[in-house]
Amino acid sequence: MRLGAAAILLAALSSPIAVASDFVLTEAKAVELAVNQNLTVAAGRVQLGAKRLASEKAWGVFVPGLSLSAGLSRSNQETSLPSPGTPYHLSGSAQLGASLSLSATTFQNLQTTRLDFQAGRISFEEASNAVTLQVRKAFYHLILLERQLRVTESSITTAEQTLEQIRTDYANGRVQQLTVRQAELSLQGTRLALERQKVQRENALASFKQLIGVDPADTVTLQGTIEIRPISSQEVAASAHVEERPDVRYAAAQIALQKSKNRAAYLSIISPTLNLSASIAPSFPDPFNFNNPPGAGWNDRGSISLSLSSSSLLAFLPFVPQRVNLQVLESSLEALKIQKQNTTQAARTEIESLIRTLEASTAAISSLRGSVGLAQESYDLTKEAYGLGTADFLTLKSAEDDLLRAQYDLLSEEYNYLSTVISLEQATGLDLRGRKE
Template sequence: MKHNRVLIVCITIMVCAGTLSAETNLTVDEAVQLALENNLSLERTKVDMEGKKRASDRSWNNLIPSVTASGSVSHGTALVGDLSAGRDEWSSGGSLSASWSLSPAIVSGIKQTKTDYESGIITYEEAKQNLELQVRKAFYQILLYRANTDLIGQSIETAQSRYEQAYRSAQAGQVPKLDELSARVDLENLKPSLRSAEAQYMNAMDSFKQILGLPADTDISLTGTLDNDSGTIQVTGIRNVNESYSVSSLRKSLELLEAQKSTAWNQAYMPSLNLSWNTTPTYGSSSKEWTDNGSFSVALSFKLDNYLPWSSAREQIDSYNDSITNYQSQITEALMNSENQIRQHQRSIEQSLESIDSLRLNVELAEETYAMYEESYAKGTADLQSLRSAYDSLSEAKHNVQQEYYNLLSVSLDLEKELNVPFGTLWQ
């Protein structure tokens, strides 16, 4: 029984250790979801938005009357002579006052607060979109680094095989000793390149974990390849139905400026109505009587100095007008820039698709050429330099294909962001 317990404990420890060291596989969509849940920068933007929502929800409290209550006990004092009979007593009392101010500026201020909250929503949604774009681009860039690392690893295996073949041929006197040395140099030169590629991959992975909000010691791997994830991209018949968040943000900023101008104008030129009421009941200890000097008042006030052409209020309103004109110009320019960006991205995608077709043919040609030289070298009818050149051409052709796949995915993401459509919409 004792041995069974020990065995169970050992199995449990092994299972737990395997669970802790297990590697998490992530697709691009899963990585995006992790970032949306854990990214610290996005969380700060969300807190700002929620603060603006709270201010918007409570903006109506400016319409609540101001109410003050107090209580007091007093006794007269005199430094010279005696107190008069009416003052030589303790008196207690209290006061209750209420005031209510009404102005068009209050209503426009409420609208301004709500507009500020709507601007915060756009800012938050834009931050989410930018984060998703960053995650997807980083994901595909890591796939590119991984493909490059794998390609160098394959080159090392090929160089190792070529060196062993050259060594055997040199020992048999079939090729010069120089071929063996050249093959050894090729093999050793590739090893630093592999270490550099691995370091680049690991550095990118560390930055990626930070974006996802994961601890640095978390073991993750990315599921996917550049050629499979690109799929078929449709760029024909694309219409700019939704404005980009950058344009929407400018429009909302313009709306907020107009609300601020309206508030400033109402404060400067519209009357303010103030209703106030107070009661101050006082009880005399000697007279045993209550007295009350309460009052109710209605006041309508104007700030006449604001009507002067050089007043600070007029200068503030003129400043708002200048800012509004500025934002209108920025919106027009942003719309033109967005249309240009869409056209440029479409052309880049079409060019990239054509390049991929051409680069694939280059890979096929390079593979056939390398196979031919490999066979000829084995027969002794081709020299080592020709074989090395053929393999370098093949490696470069494969790398160029992977690089172009990354370019295609990257520019398609930029296009989807500019169109303000869900990422992946263009991919079939």
Template sequence: MIFSKKTFFKISVLLAMSGAFVFAQESQPQNTESDKKTVNLTIYEAVDYALEHSHSLKTADIDLEIKARAGKNAWNVLLPTVQATGTLNRTTDISSNLSGTNTMMKLHGLPEIEETDSMKWTGIANLSVDWNFSLAMIQQIRAAKAGYEAGKISYEQSIVETEVNVKKLFYGLLLQQENLNLQKTTLENSRKRMVQAEANFKNGMVPELSMLQAQVTYQNKSPEVAQMEREFHQQLDTFAFLLGLPVGTDIVLQGSIEPFYVDLHYDTLIERYGNNSLDLQSIDKNIEQLQRNLDALNLSTYTPFFNISYGFKPMLTDFLDADKGGFPTGGDWTDSGSISFTIGWNLTNILPFSSNRQQAKDLQANLDKLKVSRKMLLENQKMTVRKSVDTLIQAREQIQSMNRSITLAQRSYDMTVRAYRNGTRELLDVRDAENQLNTAKLGLANQKFNYISALLDLETTLNTKLTGGEK
């Protein structure tokens, strides 16, 4: 027996997210044995290192920074639009305009104006300030801030998820290490029995068949244990990669699978921590953000907008005429600037079949879906908590039962080994007793892992620490 199917599935799922590790190993130079660095890791050191070096957390940190900047500067929708331009214009032909002017000059007995090249040039400067305001902008600012709050919760969820996954992987590797150590002990016992059987055969104490059976048992067990050891070290490499350690780092796990037992009651947990869930907080913030966006859309539909527009537009003509002093004092200055105040209302958006109202209906539908999802999340949380509490109670009972089983299995094994040495028991009896002992020991470690895993899941669901085993 290696693992129970349930436990093996849990560990496999956690390690499955490291699929990129194979590519990383192929794309990077392999470390030689002399290049390997040995690192002793406790579970807390593993968590701290992962939180500092995790690539997924760095990505989540960037996402949070983007939302923080958007929330902090959401007020910029109230800024006016200020634009400054300068234009130099040359008219190709001004004869038609000049002809009309000269006609008027003749009527008044004044000399005609002669066409010059400077008359074709015009310099235009423009400074415009445009400011829009609507009540919808206030809700847009609030929606951006709600988005930032939702981002903070998502970032906290990423931290919790990383911490829990690292802890489960750490304990899962300890469970594999426990199994490997048991198999190594079994292999060493097989070797000793083989050596003893060879000595007994030479002394004529046992038949050749007994010696051959002992040799076959040892030879069959040896490659099996070697394969298990290779797989264990490969998964340690995977774990190092997930933590952000250099490829090839040799990890030595410091710790044991010893759960911190707690007495828990379903009703008490729901009453105290039922609203602590990060998933609930996240969906509440998403509901708030969506509600703000819907309010902004409705305000833009049913309330008018206000606009102030100011333009300063000085224009200089004939500024190249030396007789008029030249630029900037010479020439003919004019100003066509203006200021305007506007109140507007898009009446089309009020129509129930307009794209604006259809968008509002979609937002309301999504808001209703989120509210239903929240109710489902609450009920699912209750089921998860109840299941976790039942798992913890069952695992604790199994641990107590397994402790008694190990005591009995150990006595049975010791007695069988003594009887085998005295020649009253067969080698098959020893193997059966040893397998029963190993099964009991591994079953105990497996139930301890199940207890720790269920407790971690429960703490994640309720977003609280239920143990005093934290540093």
């Protein structure tokens, strides 16, 4: 038992202990972490590495194939060789061969491999940008939740002060017990709302940690504010270059790749294949008879050959599979061209939609700021009236709810504005916030 306990203790001490890390993140640092540690990006990086390897080593098709074989055989019939009276004997053989086949398709396939890598690089860029967009929005969504928590906590502090004043007034006979119960119920409801907001923030933080690739046990502190900067929608529309977007460039790369595949298929039909081969094939009788002089009976059946072959004699008949395959490939190319047009139109529509959303959000923020000011003024007046006894608690509570709702609406709209700006940056490739990354 003691030995077993000692072994368990030793294993526990020797095993690595996970230590939680503390991260203080700005928007730029969060994006950097995600690019380096996000699992989706990591998987895309591996796939891109495979395409890069295939592109860099594509010249290997010019390395000839080598084959080597050796064997022994025994005659089943009596023979007078190699010496009289020996009915059976062994003979040895070996062969070393090299072969290489070249055609116009070989060189076109090299181009196809290179284009496939280029398309993969654009696809990886697009996937990385998608993760970056999620990180930026999630970063500021967490900041929004923090601001909402602070507003709710401030509301609770005010409600607690109001409740204490109401209890004092009740003790002095100025208000009824019902007013005390209403204030207590209101405070309890606000506290429950705060707990729900905390749970929402914790869930959002857990998703954010997964997104940036850190351990769930790590502590993450965000440094940033939701800033509203005026942006000229006309300048954005004029500066946007849709053709430079990764999704549009990827669609163009797919067209170039398909054209290369089509040409390779066409060349495989019309161009002959050059076959080169050379071999050394020595054979020697009775290899275990050491009385024979070296090289006795040596015979080389090797050869060098050069040939041309073609399978295009009937390939251009409309019902031949090769011809049908060319037609299918051409249809695929036309589909990709249509898809690129659709991607380009969708990109323009997205930018126009984001600009309209940004303009509407700008107007909404201006209106909501006015609403917050009016709600604050209404609450202050109602609170003063309540202190003078000319307003009841329900009126005061209604004014407080209106102020809290106006503050929440403003915070949410400011986040919506910033989220739209981030999406517009991604859609246009422009730096609309003057970031220094």
